[in-house]
Amino acid sequence: MLNIDSVEKGLVIDHIEAGKAMEIYKYLNLDKMDCSVAIIKNAKSKKMGKKDIIKVEDNINMDLKVLGFIDPTITINVIDNCSIIKKINLELPDEVENVVNCKNPRCITSIEQEITHKFKLTDKNNKVYRCVYCDTAYEQN
Amino acid sequence: MLKGRSLIEPMDLSIEELDEILDLADEIIKNPADYSEVCKGKILATLFYEPSTRTRLSFESAMLRLGGGIMGFSSAESSSAAKGESVADTIRTISCYADIAAMRHPKEGAPKVASLSTDMPVINAGDGGHQHPTQTLTDLLTIKSLKGRLKNFTIGLCGDLKFGRTVHSLIKALSRYENIRFILISPDELRVPEYIREEILVKNNIEFKEVERLESVMEELDVLYMTRVQKERFFNEADYVRLKDSYILNMEKLEKAKSDMIILHPLPRVNEISVEVDKDERACYFKQTKYGVYVRMALLMKLLGVEK
Ligand SMILES: [Zn+2]
Numbered sequence: 389m390l391n392i393d394s395v396e397k398g399l400v401i402d403h404i405e406a407g408k409a410m411e412i413y414k415y416l417n418l419d420k421m422d423c424s425v426a427i428i429k430n431a432k433s434k435k436m437g438k439k440d441i442i443k444v445e446d447n448i449n450m451d452l453k454v455l456g457f458i459d460p461t462i463t464i465n466v467i468d469n470c471s472i473i474k475k476i477n478l479e480l481p482d483e484v485e486n487v488v489n490c491k492n493p494r495c496i497t498s499i500e501q502e503i504t505h506k507f508k509l510t511d512k513n514n515k516v517y518r519c520v521y522c523d524t525a526y527e528q529n
Numbered sequence: 530m531l532k533g534r535s536l537i538e539p540m541d542l543s544i545e546e547l548d549e550i551l552d553l554a555d556e557i558i559k560n561p562a563d564y565s566e567v568c569k570g571k572i573l574a575t576l577f578y579e580p581s582t583r584t585r586l587s588f589e590s591a592m593l594r595l596g597g598g599i600m601g602f603s604s605a606e607s608s609s610a611a612k613g614e615s616v617a618d619t620i621r622t623i624s625c626y627a628d629i630a631a632m633r634h635p636k637e638g639a640p641k642v643a644s645l646s647t648d649m650p651v652i653n654a655g656d657g658g659h660q661h662p663t664q665t666l667t668d669l670l671t672i673k674s675l676k677g678r679l680k681n682f683t684i685g686l687c688g689d690l691k692f693g694r695t696v697h698s699l700i701k702a703l704s705r706y707e708n709i710r711f712i713l714i715s716p717d718e719l720r721v722p723e724y725i726r727e728e729i730l731v732k733n734n735i736e737f738k739e740v741e742r743l744e745s746v747m748e749e750l751d752v753l754y755m756t757r758v759q760k761e762r763f764f765n766e767a768d769y770v771r772l773k774d775s776y777i778l779n780m781e782k783l784e785k786a787k788s789d790m791i792i793l794h795p796l797p798r799v800n801e802i803s804v805e806v807d808k809d810e811r812a813c814y815f816k817q818t819k820y821g822v823y824v825r826m827a828l829l830m831k832l833l834g835v836e837k
Contacts, residue, residue: 492637494635494636494637494657494658494659495636495637495638496616496634496636496637496638496639496641496642496656497638498636499636500615500616500617500642502615502617503617503642511728519638520638520641521637521638521639521641521642522637522638522657522659523637523659524637
């Protein structure tokens with residue numbers, strides 16, 4: 389049984405922008421995993437007003453790099469024996485693969501489905517990611 | 530080391546590598562006979578998913594002048610793409626037949642996909658409106674050969690600066706050389722995209738100005754690069770009709786130009802350079818086509834790793 393309040397061993401993905409939890413659930417492929425997952429939406433937050441939280445039981449070896457691409461202000465606590473053993477600070481990943489698709493209708497990825505959608509960080513300060521094939525910048529939202 | 534590499538965009542090449550290619554082209558121009566057999570036994574595949582006779586023949590001429598062989602297709606209908614084969618599968622097959630490939634494709638990034646799927650060098654021969662690196666090499670060789678230098682000059686780029694990929698690539702490439710001043714001549718609607726202005730020119734502290742009228746800056750130019758203003762780039766017919774004549778070069782506009790200015794154009798032209806200008810010795814756009822063959826010869830040699 390997953391306890392919503394405390395996790396014995398697992399991850400607490402905190403400070404998710406309110407309403408974004410399901411998106412992140414999908415990006416992390418949690419729907420395809422066996423582990424218990426709790427999604428808390430619209431939790432009260434001093435810093436953010438409202439926020440979402442995801443708690444993952446038993447699984448601490450997920451590839452979380454993608455979260456830095458989605459929202460680097462998300463915080464992650466790794467829990468073991470009911471206490472925080474590590475805080476993971478997210479950074480902008482240098483590249484992301486098959487997380488988002490290129491929206492340029494003239495891009496080769498628009499006609500060939502098997503190609504890996506790949507974006508590279510080209511401007512760290514302005515958080516600009518460009519498609520490695522056509523150089524189109526990815527527009528978040 | 531250029532051997533075995535692909536060329537997808539001009540910025541794949543460092544300035545030293547660019548110079549290496551341009552210097553070899555220079556040697557080839559001086560003694561073409563010395564290079565007529567250096568690619569004997571090598572095959573170039575020209576994979577043209579859309580027709581571009583000029584570019585394809587330039588590549589094929591380059592390989593033939595080096596003593597190599599050529600094969601390929603000149604439209605998607607005559608290739609296996611018509612049967613739905615992916616670019617990756619096509620290039621893997623072609624790499625069994627050829628030593629190097631030049632690919633033209635209507636979709637942006639297709640040559641990049643090809644280069645990631647094979648060890649054979651792939652040259653981007655134009656991918657949609659995206660990149661056309663051998664055009665940029667051609668432009669650089671032409672300027673270097675005719676002006677004797679790739680620094681200390683003022684270049685005017687005139688016409689469609691918004692959608693013109695040759696212009697964007699040329700600005701990027703020239704921005705790495707010393708003391709080059711840019712004058713960008715276009716209707717307000719067709720100015721260079723912001724990322725070229727901000728990420729290339731402003732960021733690198735390069736002197737440039739943007740003007741609407743060619744006549745107003747003619748006397749300042751050492752190089753004038755003309756491009757076509759395509760009708761389909763305009764949102765409506767009225768704008769096209771209003772603006773099209775402002776960007777046509779004729780003898781009257783040329784009167785104020787320096788006597789040693791050179792006029793370039795990626796060709797084909799429609800009417801943006803009047804035929805009367807062809808006779809003027811400043812008209813260098815046909816020479817440019819010839820330099821295109823020489824620079825492709827040098828590029829093929831470098832990527833194949835063959836020497837004299
Ligand atoms: Zn793309």
